[in-house]
Amino acid sequence: MTSSFLSIRNLKKSYGEVVAVDDVSLEIPRGEFLTFLGPSGSGKSTTLYAVAGFDEITSGDILLEDRSILGVPPNRRNIGMVFQRYTLFPHLSVAENVAFPLRVRGQDRTTVKKRVDEMLSLVRLSNFADRMPAQLSGGQQQRVALARALAYDPPVLLMDEPLSALDKKLRDEIQIEIRRIHQETGVTILYVTHDQEEALRLSDRIAVFNHGRIEQIGTGEDLYTKPATRFVAEFIGDSNFLDVASVADQSNGRACATLPDGTVLDGLSTHHVTRHSGRFELMVRPQWLAVAKEGSDGIRITVKDVTYLGDSSSALLETGWGQAIWLKGPAATLRGLTAGQTIMVGWDFAKSELFEI
């Protein structure tokens, strides 16, 4: 096995009949910012909690620097964590909160004081040292929680949707803070979110969770340009999935598909056709679609509605077989479209991925 900093190997966790995490394996290099992205209930938190050590796992192993940490109780794992809910100790001041893990470790007064000051300035809350948690905004509380989790220099920092309770603007601000803190400290971060934009913005790599399994892991660009499953294609970015009547010539990862209205599209990507169910869908990103000349390659559609969105516009289209799809493009190129019009739209078919359903 390759030796990475943190390895999760064949992790499985069931709650009675419910399998929360099913055979998850991850190799995480030191200093990486890895995000678990997926819908609610997909097993992200359970995986994170397994690393924290709160619950017995059903099977599998977790190794930190090649040593299994399964036998180590959570308070001896030396792992930092920021929770989804606010978890500052309500009866302690900001400074005392940050000092708590250091006091528990028996460090002397001056060391603790110095470290607390360092941490508070890292999260830019030095002026708030004497405040009580109840006197802080949600964003400030999460920053103190971050300072507390980093105070003892943990090898790994876990963050379970730390920003989900905050409003959009504050979220954007703190995302920038988190990125900066990651760069300044070099700590390895496992971050959980269900927000794809947040994942794309923060992460070195993203692991997409679905039904307790990892559907795909890679950089944001990997996931967007080369989605491994239909689920990933749908979760990262917007997608249309065109119905496909039949597929021919599956070789060299290229295929030719016939759509329900008889249109034949050539040179489609078929990286992920394995199960031979014989039923397919064709992924087309709304941004790829463009109005094409009559007689060129593409599909014939009817314009249903055009929406102006500032920089861009989006159009709701209907295919010949009655499927609704979206087109998105610069406002200028869509200006001529009106509802009821029938036009051709085309795109670069080589980018278009066939998914078996």
Next chain:
Amino acid sequence: MLLNYNQLGRLKYVLLGITGVICLFLLLPVIFIILLSFGSSQWMIFPPPGWTLRWYVELFADPRWFEAAFTSFKLGLMVTVLSVILGFFASYALIRGRFAGRGFLRALFMTPMVMPVVVVAVALYAMFLRVGLSGTWLGFVIAHTILAFPFAVIAISNSLERFDKAIEDAAILCGASHLEAIWRITLPSIRLGLLSAALFSFLASWDEVVVAIFMASPTLQTLPVRIWGALRQDLTPVIAAASSLLVILTLVLMTIAASLQKVLNR
């Protein structure tokens, strides 16, 4: 709301009247007793023909009254400590535990509160006679702790329910052992709940008379038992004075407990 107070019109005054009468009905005996304790009549004639502090002087001069009050106080404190400690353990199991039969256990913990006190008293008396606990301090403490326990469980469960388990988890990840996390984080965070549990536990013992009558011995009497006993011997205004002091301490503690509840519910 179905009934809007502000739209009741004339009916409003009827309601106010009824409320006033009920309040008076509840308060009158207390006011009556307090007034009588300052009345100069040996026979507790009402309205008192004159005013005096004589009965209070007599009360404080009689060591038996003082002894009874001190016994009540000591007993109350012991019951409070026991009831809060047991109440915390029970509440922790009820709120944080994940085991079958929690609902049943919770209901069981509440039984001393809903069971007729006299039934509890007779049952305990019968059992204590058998094991040699009747008339002893230990028996008294156990009996009153049983009565106080449900109040402690309610107060502590409520505040524990409001205290997010994730905060305790955070303390553990910070390096504290589970016990350390409970001691340094959970307990201080729910201190208002603990205080309120302590007050209610103390009161449950302090003004309890039925079980106390069964538990008491000639040498071990609480203040309510002493009042009860004195009443049956002779009717003297000293009893009114003792009762007044009992009522006043109870009122003070109740007020503190009530305002604590208010803070907790915010």
